[in-house]
Amino acid sequence: MGSTVNGRRRxxxxxxxxxxxxxxxxxxxxxxxxxxxxxxxxxGTLPHFLLEPEDAYIIKNNPIKLRCRATPALQIFxxxxxxxVHQNQHTSQEYMDHNTGLKIRExxxxxxxxxxxxxHGPEDYWCLCVAWSHLGTSKSRKATVRIAYLRKNFEQDPQxxxxxxxxxxxxxxxPPEGVPMAEVEWLKNEELVSSLGDDNxxxxxxxxxxxxxxxxxxxxxxxxxxxxxxxxxxxATATVVVFVNGGWSLWTEWSPCSVNCGRGVQKRSRTCxxxxxxxxxxxxxxxxxxxxxxxxxxxxxxxxEEWSEWTMCSTQCDRQRWRECSVPQPxxxxxxxxxxxxxxxxxxxxxxxQNGKLMHDVKPxxxxxxxxxxxYSGLTAGVIAVVVLIVAITLYRKSQSEYGVxxxxxxxxAGGFQSFNFKTTRQGVADRAEYHVxxxxxxxxxxxxxxxxxxxxxxxxxxxxxxxxxxxxxxxKTSAVFGHLGGRLVxxxxxxxxxxxxxxIADDTSWEMYxxxxxxxxxxxxxxxxxxxxxxxxxxxxxxxxxxxxxxxxIAHCADVSxxxxxxxxxRQTKDKWEEIMSVNDESASCYCLMxxxxxHLLLDQPGCYxxxxxxxxxxxxxxxxxxxxxxxxxxxxxxxxxxxxxxxTPHAFQRVxxxxxxxxxxxxxxxxxxxxxxxxLSLQVSIQDIPQFxxxxxxxTACQEFSFTQVWYRNQQPMxxxxxxxxxxxxxxxxxxxxxxxxxxGHEQILQVxxxxxxxxxxxxxxxxxxxxxxxxxxxxxxxxxxxxxxxRICTTFDTANAMGKDWQLLAQKLHIQRNLSYFTxxxxxxxxxxxxxxxxxxxxxxxxxxxxxxxxxxxxHCKSLPxxxxxxxxxxxx
Numbered sequence: 001m002g003s004t005v006n007g008r009r010r011x012x013x014x015x016x017x018x019x020x021x022x023x024x025x026x027x028x029x030x031x032x033x034x035x036x037x038x039x040x041x042x043x044g045t046l047p048h049f050l051l052e053p054e055d056a057y058i059i060k061n062n063p064i065k066l067r068c069r070a071t072p073a074l075q076i077f078x079x080x081x082x083x084x085v086h087q088n089q090h091t092s093q094e095y096m097d098h099n100t101g102l103k104i105r106e107x108x109x110x111x112x113x114x115x116x117x118x119x120h121g122p123e124d125y126w127c128l129c130v131a132w133s134h135l136g137t138s139k140s141r142k143a144t145v146r147i148a149y150l151r152k153n154f155e156q157d158p159q160x161x162x163x164x165x166x167x168x169x170x171x172x173x174x175p176p177e178g179v180p181m182a183e184v185e186w187l188k189n190e191e192l193v194s195s196l197g198d199d200n201x202x203x204x205x206x207x208x209x210x211x212x213x214x215x216x217x218x219x220x221x222x223x224x225x226x227x228x229x230x231x232x233x234x235x236a237t238a239t240v241v242v243f244v245n246g247g248w249s250l251w252t253e254w255s256p257c258s259v260n261c262g263r264g265v266q267k268r269s270r271t272c273x274x275x276x277x278x279x280x281x282x283x284x285x286x287x288x289x290x291x292x293x294x295x296x297x298x299x300x301x302x303x304x305e306e307w308s309e310w311t312m313c314s315t316q317c318d319r320q321r322w323r324e325c326s327v328p329q330p331x332x333x334x335x336x337x338x339x340x341x342x343x344x345x346x347x348x349x350x351x352x353x354q355n356g357k358l359m360h361d362v363k364p365x366x367x368x369x370x371x372x373x374x375x376y377s378g379l380t381a382g383v384i385a386v387v388v389l390i391v392a393i394t395l396y397r398k399s400q401s402e403y404g405v406x407x408x409x410x411x412x413x414a415g416g417f418q419s420f421n422f423k424t425t426r427q428g429v430a431d432r433a434e435y436h437v438x439x440x441x442x443x444x445x446x447x448x449x450x451x452x453x454x455x456x457x458x459x460x461x462x463x464x465x466x467x468x469x470x471x472x473x474x475x476x477k478t479s480a481v482f483g484h485l486g487g488r489l490v491x492x493x494x495x496x497x498x499x500x501x502x503x504x505i506a507d508d509t510s511w512e513m514y515x516x517x518x519x520x521x522x523x524x525x526x527x528x529x530x531x532x533x534x535x536x537x538x539x540x541x542x543x544x545x546x547x548x549x550x551x552x553x554x555i556a557h558c559a560d561v562s563x564x565x566x567x568x569x570x571x572r573q574t575k576d577k578w579e580e581i582m583s584v585n586d587e588s589a590s591c592y593c594l595m596x597x598x599x600x601h602l603l604l605d606q607p608g609c610y611x612x613x614x615x616x617x618x619x620x621x622x623x624x625x626x627x628x629x630x631x632x633x634x635x636x637x638x639x640x641x642x643x644x645x646x647x648x649x650t651p652h653a654f655q656r657v658x659x660x661x662x663x664x665x666x667x668x669x670x671x672x673x674x675x676x677x678x679x680x681x682l683s684l685q686v687s688i689q690d691i692p693q694f695x696x697x698x699x700x701x702t703a704c705q706e707f708s709f710t711q712v713w714y715r716n717q718q719p720m721x722x723x724x725x726x727x728x729x730x731x732x733x734x735x736x737x738x739x740x741x742x743x744x745x746x747g748h749e750q751i752l753q754v755x756x757x758x759x760x761x762x763x764x765x766x767x768x769x770x771x772x773x774x775x776x777x778x779x780x781x782x783x784x785x786x787x788x789x790x791x792x793x794r795i796c797t798t799f800d801t802a803n804a805m806g807k808d809w810q811l812l813a814q815k816l817h818i819q820r821n822l823s824y825f826t827x828x829x830x831x832x833x834x835x836x837x838x839x840x841x842x843x844x845x846x847x848x849x850x851x852x853x854x855x856x857x858x859x860x861x862x863h864c865k866s867l868p869x870x871x872x873x874x875x876x877x878x879x880x
Contacts, residue, residue, distance in 0.1 A: 051106070058111070148228065155177070158173050158238035160239040175226035188220045188222055223237050247273075250274075253737065255268065309321065320343065323341055333732065488785075554844065565621040587824075594838060628668060644724075669752075683745055737755050785840055787840065816852070
C-alpha cells in the first residue's frame with residue numbers, strides 16, 4: 001500500500017516537471033488549464049487557503065504586493081485578468097506547520113501601475129490564486145487592484161451663513177472625486193469637530209455639518225477636510241455668525257407731567273437690552289420713548305363764603321356765626337383761606353359774669369330749664385339716628401334676599417360694592433340707598449326675574465325696594481324698505497347683518513324689512529345637553545315675506561372653531577318652542593351655514609327668530625371671552641372704582657357693556673383682549689396686582705375674586721363683571737398704575753395693564769371699542785354690494801350653464817372655499833347667484849375683490865387647458 005501512494009506522488013511530480021518544462025519552452029510560462037482540470041479530478045483533500053489576496057490601491061508609482069498562502073500545496077500560481085502570471089514573477093517559499101505536519105506554501109507577486117494602466121477590460125484589474133496538491137486544485141477570491149487618486153477641487157464648498165440664535169446651521173460639503181472615496185471631517189477654527197460628545201451637532205448626514213440649535217459659541221470659521229490613502233484636501237473656509245436680535249426691556253414708569261399747570265407731556269422709555277442685539281442682530285423695532293399728553297390741574301385758591309347768621313344767645317352769654325372756605329374750595333395745591341371760620345361775641349353788652357351768669361334778673365329755675373331742654377334734645381337726636389340705622393339695615397337685607405345670589409363668589413368680601421355711611425339728613429340716606437341699589441344690580445345673575453328685565457324698549461321703569469329706578473336702554477333694531485335691487489341691513493356694533501340679494505324681491509314689489517336682537521334671557525339652549533348660546537338671537541321679518549332666493553344673514557359667534565370640538569346647530573323659534581333645523585356638520589336642503597373663525601354666514605328662506613347654539617363634544621372645547629377694564633371716580637373724591645367685565649367675545653355682548661359704562665361715566669382703560677375659556681369645569685379668577693401701596697389702598701381680602709365655571713360658561717351673551725374699590729391716600733395722587741390678571745385655573749391668562757389719570761377733570765372715553773358701522777344701519781341698491789351688478793349677471797350667466805366639465809358653479813364654489821353641502825345649491829334657481837350672495841356676506845367688512853378675481857382667473861386657466869377653443873370663441877373676461 002505504501003509503495004502505491006509513493007508511486008502516485010512520484011507520478012504527479014513528473015507531470016508537474018514536464019508542464020514547467022513545456023512552459024519554459026513556449027516562453028509563456030503558463031500552466032495549461034487542461035492540466036489543472038486533470039489534476040482536480042483526482043480524488044482526496046483539496047488545498048485550502050490560509051491567506052487570500054486582498055484588494056489593493058496603487059499609490060503614485062509604488063507597486064503593490066499580492067500574497068497567497070495555502071496548505072497542503074505543491075504549487076501556487078497567480079492568474080490575473082484570466083491569464084496565468086509567468087513563473088518568474090512569483091516569489092515562493094515553503095515551510096512545515098509543526099502542529100499539523102503539513103507543508104505550507106506562500107507565493108507573492110508584484111503589480112505595477114503600468115500593468116493596471118495598460119489593462120483595458122470591462123472591469124477593474126483583478127488577480128486570484130490557484131493552488132495545487134497531489135489530490136487536486138483550489139481557487140482563491142478575486143482581488144481588485146485600482147490606482148488611487150484624489151482630485152483637488154471640491155464638488156461643493158461650504159458657504160458662510162448668518163443664523164439667529166437657536167436657528168439651524170447647515171453647512172454642505174461634497175468632497176472631491178477620488179479612489180477610494182474620500183472621508184470627510186470638519187474643522188472649526190482649525191480644531192476637529194466631533195459629534196460624539198454633543199447631541200446638538202450631527203456630522204453623519206451626507207458629509208454635511210448640521211447644528212440643530214445655534215449657540216453663540218458656534219460662531220467661527222468652518223473647513224471641510226477630505227482625505228483618502230493618497231492625499232488630504234481642504235475646502236474653502238465658511239464663516240458662520242450666530243446673531244442675536246434685540247428685545248425690548250419693560251417700560252419704565254411714566255414721568256411726572258412736564259408742567260405744574262395746564263397741558264404738558266409725560267414720558268416713559270425702554271431699552272433694547274432684553275437681550276441686546278449681538279453679532280449684527282436686528283435692533284428692536286418700535287419706539288424707545290413714548291409720550292402722552294397730560295393735564296396738570298392748576299391750583300385753585302380757596303375763598304370764604306358769606307358769614308352765616310348769628311346764633312341765639314347761649315347760656316354762656318355769647319353768640320356765634322360760621323363761614324366755610326368753599327367758594328371755591330382750595331384744590332390742586334391751592335392756598336387755603338386766611339382767617340378764622342368761626343366768630344364769637346358777647347350778646348349781653350358785657351352784663352355776664354365770668355361764670356356766665358347775668359348780673360341781674362337771673363333765676364336758678366331758668367338755668368335748670370335750659371339744661372333740661374339741651375338734655376332732651378340730645379336724647380331725641382340719638383333715638384332718631386338709631387331708628388334710621390335699623391331701617392337702612394332692614395332694607396339692605398330685604399334687597400339681598402329678593403335679588404338672589406351675587407355673581408361674584410367673593411362678593412361677601414365687598415369686592416364689588418362701596419360701603420356707605422348713614423347721615424342724619426334724609427337726603428343723604430336716600431342718595432346712599434340709591435347708590436347701593438345700583439351697585440347690587442350690576443352683579444345680578446343672568447336669569448333675572450321678569451320684573452328685572454333690562455332690555456325692553458328704549459326706556460324702562462324698574463320697581464326696586466327703595467322706589468322707582470329708571471334705566472336708559474339701547475334698542476338693537478334696524479329696518480328699511482327694499483325693492484327689486486335688494487340691499488343690506490346692519491345692526492350697529494352687534495356683528496349682525498342681513499343681505500337681501502338683487503332680484504330676491506319681485507320687480508314691482510317692495511317690503512319694509514326689519515331685523516332685531518332678542519335682549520331677554522334666551523331659551524334656545526338646552527342645559528341638559530350642555531348647549532350654550534354662541535351669539536345673539538336674531539329675528540328678521542316681516543312674517544309672510546315672499547322672496548325668490550334666500551337672504552344671507554351674518555351672526556358673530558364666540559366659539560373657537562379651529563378644532564372639531566363643537567357640534568354647532570341652528571335653531572328656529574316656532575310659537576313657544578325652539579326646533580333644530582340643521583347641524584353645521586350635516587347636509588341640509590332648507591338652509592346653508594358657513595362657519596368662519598368669528599362669524600357664521602347663513603342662507604335662509606323663511607323669516608323668523610334664529611339662534612346659533614353650540615354643544616361641546618369634548619372637554620377641549622373653547623369659547624372666547626372678551627376682557628375689558630373700566631374705571632371711574634366714586635362719590636367720594638378719594639375713591640376710584642375699577643370694573644373688570646368678562647363677556648362672550650361678540651360685538652353684541654360687548655356693546656351692552658359699553659352702553660352700561662357710558663351711562664355711569666366709565667372710562668375704558670385698556671384695549672379689550674380675548675381670553676380662551678376651556679371647558680375643563682374650572683373657575684375664572686380675576687386679581688389686581690402691582691398696586692402702589694404707598695399711594696393707594698384696597699379693601700382687605702378683595703384683591704382676588706372668582707367666577708365659577710357655570711357662571712362663565714352658561715352666561716349666554718349676558719354681561720358679567722367684578723369691581724375693585726381703591727382709595728388714594730392723598731388728594732395729590734393723580735395717577736394709577738396696576739395690572740389686572742384674568743385667568744382660568746389650569747388654563748389661559750390675559751393681563752390688562754392699567755395706566756390712567758384719576759384727576760377730577762373730565763376724561764375722554766377711548767373710542768376704539770366702537771366698530772366702523774356704528775352709524776350705518778341700512779343700504780339699498782348697488783351701493784350695498786361689492787360686486788357690480790353687470791359683473792354679477794355675467795358670472796351667473798357663465799357658470800350656471802353646463803359644459804363638458806360639468807356644472808361650472810361647482811368649480812366656482814370650490815375656488816371660493818365653499819366645498820360642503822353643495823346639494824343645497826343644486827335646488828336654487830341660480831346656484832351662482834346664491835354663491836355670490838354668500839361671498840358678499842363673508843366679505844362685507846372689506847371692499848377687496850381680489851379673492852373673487854383670483855378665483856375667476858384660475859377657473860379661466862383651467863378651462864383654457866381642458867377645453868379646445870374654436871377660433872371664433874373668445875375667452876370670458878371679468879374686469880373689475
